[in-house]
Amino acid sequence: MKNWYVVYTKPKWEKKVAEQLTKIGIECYCPLITQVRQWSDRKKKVIVPLFNSYIFVQLADSDRNLVFQSAGAVRYLFWLGKPAIVRDEEIGTIKKWLETPDAYDFSIDSIQVGDKITLESGPFSAQEAVVREVNKTHYVLVLESLGCVLKMKHV
Template sequence: MNSTRKWYAVYTKPRWEKKVYRILQEKGVESYCPLNKVRRKWSDRYKIVEEPLFKSYVFVKCSESEKTPVRMVNGVVNFVYWLGKPATIGEKEIETIRKFLDEYEDVEARPLNLEPNSVVYIENGAFMDKEATVVRVLRKKVEVIIESIGYSLTAYIDKSRVSLVKKPKR
């Protein structure tokens, strides 16, 4: 049974991340709400508080048959979709987030904004481990130029296969 269970992201009502996480835990659903330790100033003191790292997101590990009960949890809006299906998150990514938050405080999570002239790192495929320059961003793919092999090759690569190295200079 456990082998058919995958990690998914669910979208929650605003500021419901911790409540949804607690309800999922009470229902026995394996879930994860990454919490960021942030130093906040009150009028008379500073205090370390835990805030969700990803606003309006909680991760759940469930099978196909468990998706409907997860959707019905109070505060869950829906699963996060990618390419028309609920987006799956790798076990490795969940572990990386856990380790990162164990080591660092006051972490900032920002969406990956690909734009022309950004430099990206190709994570898998024929040009794995190469850097490329973004020519243009399409809906689900990014057009890049790969120059590191002595030629200028243009390729259309799925956005999920690249990570941002540096943004273009303004």
């Protein structure tokens, strides 16, 4: 059975490692986003990894050492003494999130820090979240099932 594992890479090597591993037949996923970077003389859109120094690889447990054929692969991410396994649904959620537009319609009525809510739209629809922060410009939500923090601007 093939599982998704998280591989820690050298800084700025995420795309190179994913490309090298794909060439030797390992299924890789390096989620990428477009950001606008500001230099003193110009602005430019650049494509950067969503997670710095991490990529996902799908392979059998017995083939885990193959990733070290890439010079940029450093180690696996471990959880409770074992290589961390990412569920297919979580990879699917990341892909779905990256494929959807940047703006989402949502409304939150009189919520308070500590409330549990279920998101109704966007890439994280049907996910439960705990409200960590509410202020004039944004909300900060913790998606415990995905182990991430989501910052949403007021619309």
